[in-house]
Amino acid sequence: MSPLIASDLDRTLIYSAAALALTGPDAEAPRLLCVEVYEHSPLSYLTEDAAALLDDLARRTPFVPATTRTPEQYRRVRLPGPPPRFAVCANGGHLLVDGESDPDWRARVRARLTECAPLQEVRARILRHADPAWLRKERVADDLFVYLVVDRAVLPETWVKELADWAGPRGWNVSLQGRKIYAVPRPLTKSAAVAEAADRAGADGFWAAGDSLLDADLLHAAERGWRPAHGELADSGWNPPHVRAVPERGVAAGEAILRAIGTALGHLPPPHD
Numbered sequence: 001m002s003p004l005i006a007s008d009l010d011r012t013l014i015y016s017a018a019a020l021a022l023t024g025p026d027a028e029a030p031r032l033l034c035v036e037v038y039e040h041s042p043l044s045y046l047t048e049d050a051a052a053l054l055d056d057l058a059r060r061t062p063f064v065p066a067t068t069r070t071p072e073q074y075r076r077v078r079l080p081g082p083p084p085r086f087a088v089c090a091n092g093g094h095l096l097v098d099g100e101s102d103p104d105w106r107a108r109v110r111a112r113l114t115e116c117a118p119l120q121e122v123r124a125r126i127l128r129h130a131d132p133a134w135l136r137k138e139r140v141a142d143d144l145f146v147y148l149v150v151d152r153a154v155l156p157e158t159w160v161k162e163l164a165d166w167a168g169p170r171g172w173n174v175s176l177q178g179r180k181i182y183a184v185p186r187p188l189t190k191s192a193a194v195a196e197a198a199d200r201a202g203a204d205g206f207w208a209a210g211d212s213l214l215d216a217d218l219l220h221a222a223e224r225g226w227r228p229a230h231g232e233l234a235d236s237g238w239n240p241p242h243v244r245a246v247p248e249r250g251v252a253a254g255e256a257i258l259r260a261i262g263t264a265l266g267h268l269p270p271p272h273d
């Protein structure tokens with residue numbers, strides 16, 4: 001029996017134009033497949049080769065997208081391959097089963113949120129300290145967590161760390177990803193939801209990929225993990241022995257991770273040096 005494969009989406013498998021990090025001559029750039037349209041404009045991409053790898057992977061083994069996106073934001077992403085039976089959204093707040101949020105899972109997660117400071121307290125602190133000079137948007141996702149869209153050029157360097165230092169003892173994690181700052185209650189984890197999916201799928205444990213601090217618990221709980229050379233985990237030098245860092249950055253990393261997983265599963269021949 002094979003393990004279930006769980007992967008973060010944004011900046012692990014799919015990339016906005018700003019996050020592609022293409023290098024080399026334009027004429028040799030990989031062809032890209034757009035997998036998300038937002039307000040009639042293309043938003044997220046993977047390479048065509050990554051699309052073929054993901055299609056093949058998802059046909060052979062249970063593949064579970066595990067994202068901090070809300071279900072609504074997730075449903076815009078049209079991944080290659082068959083529709084995933086399970087998907088984790090809102091950082092574990094929702095377990096989608098055949099596209100529908102599982103009510104039992106939702107209730108179980110919400111019952112655990114009493115273990116940390118209430119959303120309103122965290123949100124109030126954030127709004128008190130945010131500055132319109134750099135704050136572009138403030139949103140509450142599904143009544144579960146808060147995220148901000150910020151202007152990174154103007155955001156004071158210490159702001160995120162100060163919020164993290166305040167939020168940590170109150171049971172909340174803070175993550176900075178591109179233009180977004182997330183504050184997420186600690187009981188809300190991708191790992192718990194993926195473990196539930198693995199259980200229901202009858203899989204033999206799970207392997208995982210991710211790039212940000214919000215993926216650390218998922219990678220930590222996985223038997224094997226992969227991360228790109230960019231992102232918060234790379235920047236913080238987080239290198240547990242069972243997690244392999246691919247050398248690629250940007251959209252090329254997504255392809256490299258899918259190739260590495262396919263090789264580890266024995267679907268692809270080992271690379272020759």
Ligand SMILES: [Mg+2]
Nearest residue numbers: 008010011211
């Ligand atoms: Mg990510």
